[in-house]
Structure formats: structure tokens, C-alpha cells
Amino acid sequence: MISEFLQYKFITNSLLAGILASISCGIIGTYIVTRRMVFLSGGITHASFGGIGIGYFFGLNPIISAAIFGVLSALGIEFVSKKTEIREDSVIGILWSFGMALGIMFIFLTPGYAPNLMSYLFGSILTVSTLDIWMMFGLSLILIMIFILFFRIILFISYDQEYAKTHKIAVDLINYLLISLVALTIVLNIKVVGIILVISLLTIPQSIANLFTKNFKNIILISIVIGLIGAFLGLVISYKINIPSGASIIFSLVMIFIIAKLLQLLKRKINLNRQRI
Amino acid sequence: MSKVVEIQSVFAGYNGDIILNDVSIDIFDDDFIGVIGPNGGGKTTLLNVILGLIKPYKGSVKFCDDLKFGRNNKIGYLPQQNNIDKKFPITVKDVVLSGLIYGVGFLSRYSKQDKLKAEETLRKIGISDLSKYAIGELSGGQMQKVLLSRAIVSSPRLLILDEPNTFVDNQFEGELYEILNELNKEMAIIIVTHDVGTISSYVKTIACVNRTLHYHKSNIITEEQLASYNCPIKLITHGEVPHTVLKKHSH
Numbered sequence A: 001m002i003s004e005f006l007q008y009k010f011i012t013n014s015l016l017a018g019i020l021a022s023i024s025c026g027i028i029g030t031y032i033v034t035r036r037m038v039f040l041s042g043g044i045t046h047a048s049f050g051g052i053g054i055g056y057f058f059g060l061n062p063i064i065s066a067a068i069f070g071v072l073s074a075l076g077i078e079f080v081s082k083k084t085e086i087r088e089d090s091v092i093g094i095l096w097s098f099g100m101a102l103g104i105m106f107i108f109l110t111p112g113y114a115p116n117l118m119s120y121l122f123g124s125i126l127t128v129s130t131l132d133i134w135m136m137f138g139l140s141l142i143l144i145m146i147f148i149l150f151f152r153i154i155l156f157i158s159y160d161q162e163y164a165k166t167h168k169i170a171v172d173l174i175n176y177l178l179i180s181l182v183a184l185t186i187v188l189n190i191k192v193v194g195i196i197l198v199i200s201l202l203t204i205p206q207s208i209a210n211l212f213t214k215n216f217k218n219i220i221l222i223s224i225v226i227g228l229i230g231a232f233l234g235l236v237i238s239y240k241i242n243i244p245s246g247a248s249i250i251f252s253l254v255m256i257f258i259i260a261k262l263l264q265l266l267k268r269k270i271n272l273n274r275q276r277i
Numbered sequence B: 001m002s003k004v005v006e007i008q009s010v011f012a013g014y015n016g017d018i019i020l021n022d023v024s025i026d027i028f029d030d031d032f033i034g035v036i037g038p039n040g041g042g043k044t045t046l047l048n049v050i051l052g053l054i055k056p057y058k059g060s061v062k063f064c065d066d067l068k069f070g071r072n073n074k075i076g077y078l079p080q081q082n083n084i085d086k087k088f089p090i091t092v093k094d095v096v097l098s099g100l101i102y103g104v105g106f107l108s109r110y111s112k113q114d115k116l117k118a119e120e121t122l123r124k125i126g127i128s129d130l131s132k133y134a135i136g137e138l139s140g141g142q143m144q145k146v147l148l149s150r151a152i153v154s155s156p157r158l159l160i161l162d163e164p165n166t167f168v169d170n171q172f173e174g175e176l177y178e179i180l181n182e183l184n185k186e187m188a189i190i191i192v193t194h195d196v197g198t199i200s201s202y203v204k205t206i207a208c209v210n211r212t213l214h215y216h217k218s219n220i221i222t223e224e225q226l227a228s229y230n231c232p233i234k235l236i237t238h239g240e241v242p243h244t245v246l247k248k249h250s251h
């Protein structure tokens, strides 16, 4: 059955997309969750919808225009919240809805029917193109390299950026770099799970991993493995009963989360009983 | 006895406001200076100037060559408050090790030597058994000891502590002063504190900071002297204080 499954090119593409999504989301998601940037990431995600609208209107690849738009929004949020008096969460709220508004405006202004709009909203892992795969591959490679080369500094800045400044570390520069990578990761994974659901790909695997380990590096590694399982299960479900991949992947991940939580409770109970004896 | 930092006629503050007004002080390598003064008087601002976190509008801050060109961090710092997220997944050992990162630090691994240094520091502070704990599992006093370890792991020439005893219990305070006494054999120490009574039996000199700085080169100080230094602080103390150290106002 597996070999029959793999025969189709779109299946191998989507398997590759699932693997690459697990890697990039495993790494960046851990950064987002531990630095409590989930709301910020939600803002970037929705802001990037403006880029998709612009892409439709001008006939560009929507993922590429969304990537540019997403990175600029991310840098904007970081800059405005650090250098001005405006509160960070207010900036995020404004850009969040402004991006959505721009996206809707441009899509309605685009003559004719907007093809594949649903796939950007809910994900369509079965339709990822070879170009998408290459972009996701490049991103994963960059993330792996940066997180290996700068791991100590990223960890330092993430847990105490004020103190890192006293150690003459280029905190601002690295924050800008990482927020751009957050935006790229979000946008390049939109095809896999869609705008509405991409945030869960960046948070559920980490929450599961965090049940088992309190070590940053291990959270990354376990998240990648859990992401892989979730993506594979979701892909099979999506293919079998013909529903958007975003929904089936997130559904699988939440099931894994529940099972993991139950296992953890069971283990605690057994340990407790053992102590009583 | 050699000079570590030389601060001359410094004016400093934030957004154009002047908080420190013509401040000068020399710090030597065996100093143990207690910095006192009212809230908002500019104590933390003075530390920020020494740490290079804010640039003075006027005046100079000179460091000895060791502090200036060292690749390692030669100033250790324990901040007044930390914004560390207790849920952040990092162990005590990694927190202490991060005290060794300075500047760019490309390499993603700590050397064997670094790790030995961290272990030795934890032993010195008396928290070797906490090494593998996540920071979320620590008490307030334990966390302060971890942050103190991070501050001294690079063997600094100067250790700066900003009100290290604010949120911790009395037991920690006693232990801290004993540790600082030991550390003072290896490095200069500047400690900001509200607890004038207890600190004066440990420090060697007292700096009163209230917009200006008055340097009192003894650890014995009276309320009259404080008043004349523009530093009206009550010498009320809790706990036992040697009488020779604290001269109460005499009528």
C-alpha cells in the first residue's frame, strides 16, 4: 500500500513538504514558544495574507510576495515596538488586521476568480510545487546552519537579552535576523497547513516535547520528530478522506498531545504508587 | 593596589535628563564599595555608566587595560531585577556558562576548560548540586546564587551587584556577604544596597549617590555625615549590627 502511495509525484512532494515543515517548525517553533512570541507570530501570519493578495493582483507567486510582505511586517513590528513608545501587542494587533484587510482588498480587486485561495487559508499539502519544496529546503538548511553556529548566543539572548547586552552581544541585530526567519518559516509553511492553522504547527509539537524535557535543544529535536509523525498521519488522512491537509495534520498533532499527556499522568501515578509502597 | 576604573566628572542620564551630576570616583582592585542613596537617586544609573550600557553626556570613564581589551568579560554584574522567564527551558549549568560568552562567540560549543570553570564556580558559591536543575525549579535565593555564579564565572576584575538582597530571605543575605568577603580577595566589588546597617560591617568604603556622589572612605558613617552628603538616609537596621560600625545620631 505504501509503495502505491508513493507512486504519485504529488505524494512524494507532499511527503518532502511534511519533512521540511517539521524541521523548520521544530526549530523556529521552539524559539517562538520559549520566548513567548506566539501572539507576535500570529500577527505575522495574518499580516502575510496582505502579501498573498498583492501576489494575486499583480500576478506574482503569492508565496514569494507573502514572504517579502511577512518579513517586512516582522521587521516593522520589531522596530516599532523597540524604538517607539507604542506597545508591542498594539502594533501586532494593527498589522494583523491591516494585512488581512489588504489581502481581502486586493483579492476582490483581482479580475476573475482567485484560484487556490482555499489552499492558502486551510493548507493543501497535496498541491505543493517543486519550487515550494526547494524554498522550504533552503529555509531548513539556513535554519540548521544558523542554529548550529549561533546556538549559544541564541540561547543567551532568548533567556536574558538584557544581560546579553552587557556582554556586548549584538542583541538587536540577532533579534532582527531571527524575527525574519520566523516570518519566512511561517510563510513557507502556509502551503502545508494554511494561514489559519500554521501557528499550531509552531506550538503543538513544542508543547508535547516540553512534557518530556526542559532542555531547549531537546525540545527542538523532539518537536521535529513529533512534527514528522503528525505530518505523515495528517497526510494519509487528508489523502484518504479528501480533506484539507492543514486540518488533518493539526487534528493528528492534538491527538498525539492528548495521548502524551495521558501517558505522562499515568507515569506520575505509577511513580506515586511506587513511592507509597 | 591598582586602579580598575576611573570615572571623571561624569554627567549622565536618560533622554537628555541629567541624573548624575558631575560624578567622579576611582575604583581600585581590592575595593569593596557599598553604594547607598535614596530611591531614584541614580545608583543604578551609575552602574549603567560603568557597564557601558549608557554613554555619559560629558566626562570620562576609563578602564584599566585588562577591562578594556580583555576578550573575556572582566566586569561581573548581578542586575537589580531580571526579566528571566522562569519557564524558559535552560539549566543552571547553561546559565552559568553563558557568563563566559562575550562579543560574537561564533563557536557553538563550550570548551572543556569552560565547563570546568563553571563547575568550579558552582562549587565556590555552594550550589554544585543544582547544576542540572532547570531554572524553574529554583527558589529566589537559589536563583540569585546562580546569577551570582554567572557574574563571576569569567573571573572578573570588578563585580557589580545591584541590590542583590531585595527579594530574598535573611539567610541568603548572610551567606551572600560571606561569599562576597571571599570574592573580594580576587576582585573589586561594588554593591548597591538599602540595608546600610548590615552592609557597613562588610564593605570597606561607602559611596552616597543622590544625583551627586560623595565618597566616604571608611565603613563607619553617621546620620549627620549622610545628611551633609545630601543623602538623608535613616540608619535603622534590623538584625544585629556591631556598634563600632554604626554611629547613631547622638543628642
Ligand SMILES: Nc1ncnc2c1ncn2[C@@H]1O[C@H](COP(=O)(O)OP(=O)(O)O)[C@@H](O)[C@H]1O
Pocket (backbone or CB within 6 Å): B014, B015, B019, B037, B038, B039, B040, B041, B042, B043, B044, B045, B046
Ligand atoms: N531607562 C530609563 N529611562 C528614563 N529614565 C530612567 C531610566 N532608568 C531610570 N530612570 C530615572 O533615573 C532616575 C534614577 O534612577 P536609578 O538610577 O534607577 O535610581 P536608583 O537605582 O538609585 O533607585 C530616576 O528618576 C528614574 O526615574
Ligand SMILES: [Mg+2]
Pocket (backbone or CB within 6 Å): B043, B044, B045, B080, B162
Ligand atoms: Mg536601582
